[in-house]
Amino acid sequence: MVALVEPQSLGLDALEETARHDLSRLNYPPANWVPERTGPDGKRILDVLVVGAGMCGQTAGYALQREGIRHIRVIERNGHGHEGPWNTTARMPILRSPKHLTGPDLGVPSLTFRAWYEAQHGRDGWEKLYKIDRLDWLRYLLWVRRVVDLQVENGVGLDKVEPAGDLLKAILSTGETIFVRKLVMANGRDGAGGFRWPSFPSFDPADPRRAGRVFHTLEEIDFGKLVGKRLGVLGVLATAIDNACTALEAGAAEAICYARRPHLPQVNKAKGVSFPGFQRGQGMLDDDWRWKIYTYMLSAASPPPHESVLRAQRLKGFSFHFGEPWLDLVIESEGVTVTTTKGTERFDVVLMGTGFDVDLSRVQELAAFAPATKRWADMRTSEEAQANAEAARYPYLGRGFELVEKEPGRAKEIGPLLGNIHLFNWGSILSHGALAGDIPGLFVGATRVAQAISHDLFAADVAQHVQNMMDLEDPELAPTDYFVPRDKRTGTL
Numbered sequence: 001m002v003a004l005v006e007p008q009s010l011g012l013d014a015l016e017e018t019a020r021h022d023l024s025r026l027n028y029p030p031a032n033w034v035p036e037r038t039g040p041d042g043k044r045i046l047d048v049l050v051v052g053a054g055m056c057g058q059t060a061g062y063a064l065q066r067e068g069i070r071h072i073r074v075i076e077r078n079g080h081g082h083e084g085p086w087n088t089t090a091r092m093p094i095l096r097s098p099k100h101l102t103g104p105d106l107g108v109p110s111l112t113f114r115a116w117y118e119a120q121h122g123r124d125g126w127e128k129l130y131k132i133d134r135l136d137w138l139r140y141l142l143w144v145r146r147v148v149d150l151q152v153e154n155g156v157g158l159d160k161v162e163p164a165g166d167l168l169k170a171i172l173s174t175g176e177t178i179f180v181r182k183l184v185m186a187n188g189r190d191g192a193g194g195f196r197w198p199s200f201p202s203f204d205p206a207d208p209r210r211a212g213r214v215f216h217t218l219e220e221i222d223f224g225k226l227v228g229k230r231l232g233v234l235g236v237l238a239t240a241i242d243n244a245c246t247a248l249e250a251g252a253a254e255a256i257c258y259a260r261r262p263h264l265p266q267v268n269k270a271k272g273v274s275f276p277g278f279q280r281g282q283g284m285l286d287d288d289w290r291w292k293i294y295t296y297m298l299s300a301a302s303p304p305p306h307e308s309v310l311r312a313q314r315l316k317g318f319s320f321h322f323g324e325p326w327l328d329l330v331i332e333s334e335g336v337t338v339t340t341t342k343g344t345e346r347f348d349v350v351l352m353g354t355g356f357d358v359d360l361s362r363v364q365e366l367a368a369f370a371p372a373t374k375r376w377a378d379m380r381t382s383e384e385a386q387a388n389a390e391a392a393r394y395p396y397l398g399r400g401f402e403l404v405e406k407e408p409g410r411a412k413e414i415g416p417l418l419g420n421i422h423l424f425n426w427g428s429i430l431s432h433g434a435l436a437g438d439i440p441g442l443f444v445g446a447t448r449v450a451q452a453i454s455h456d457l458f459a460a461d462v463a464q465h466v467q468n469m470m471d472l473e474d475p476e477l478a479p480t481d482y483f484v485p486r487d488k489r490t491g492t493l
Helices: 010-025 055-066 113-128 134-147 238-249 269-273 276-284 287-300 306-313 382-387 415-420 426-432 439-460 462-471
Strands: 046-051 072-076 152-154 158-164 167-172 177-185 193-195 214-216 230-234 254-258 318-321 326-332 335-340 343-347 349-352 356-358 421-423
Touching (some): 010 134, 046 055, 055 134, 055 439, 167 415, 238 318, 269 276, 276 287
Antiparallel strands (some): 158 167, 193 356
16 A cells, blocks of 8 residues: 555646536535434434445445435545555556546546646646556545545444334444435445455365465555565456566566466457447346346456556566466465466465455345345346356346345335445446446446435425425515515415
């Protein structure tokens, strides 16, 4: 992790003033319109709890405020400057996305990354920029968060959610218990499951001997302790390569990336779905189309960016071993022995670049709800689910990213509450596409989840809203000769 210093410049100060003025022109934030409710504890019920303040969580919070939903809380387990992967487990020097992409700005030009960058480096600097520096992206996100005045509670996590009548009871890591109407799980790429660990006869990721010997590439790693070490890396995609390069740049002696496949994937199919029609349209398609699209996407895999491969090619000690899957892994007192289809290798340290799983049964916060939640396996034939086991585990979400009951009416206490839990993380990809994790779809995704919550909150209190409309007394004509006091009018006007 890097000690993050947010940029200061006269240009950025001027841009911040412009952005705030632009927001005021858009009447941001609108007044809160959601009626207050009191919970079982006698306190005001929270309308929305957003879990996670990384790119997705902060943009969802901003989108909710734009909808006039103001009584929200955004919590983030990590400290300030460590939201999301950018300053923790992301180990690429630059973002993989093109520099021109927008999303966290929600359509406000003065809040775009380009505006932020040009304010400090000018238009010439923007033209010369190849791709976005990873930590610059984090600095930019934190700047947007400050300008839109989104309050984030760092150092606060969600431990558990339980049903509480028609409400959700959230137990926070601080020991606080709060009652909420809507929950947005915006807790990252591993937030819908967890690390994916390969299954080997002699390896258990819970083995305490793993410490310092076997790491998942999405864990915190002290690369300074790998100086002079020989590393075996399982995986050849972006994260695996970036971790291998980071280790070599920190002084490791050798890093070998292993793959079952005979060569690297060659085509990033995600580029074929990064346009507004696809981003807006996939979640509206029927199940057959959505299943077809993302079972193909999951099986195709994306190549590592050429920048990552070029970075690796330049480093002494780096190599690929293609067509050599691992069969077993044994942790020993002085290292790790790996058995492959071609022999046995001894490493000082092993890195598992095997990604993450989507499996709600592994999400401890939602343990009370997972058994009743519909998955894509429940919507496909058993043959289809068996042939696409990974896709089959994804939750089947509604139009607003909400969980759906597997068997309507069966889970009496839990079922009606599932629609109040919105999964705005990578677990939504099969239902909605990459709207909650990738920059290109963020504008569509954050807007969609905020509007869905707005619809639900309005519908739940529609009787009160209509009564308020009927009771409204606005003496528009008082300054004129034609004003009639309420008690002297005829009809409802």
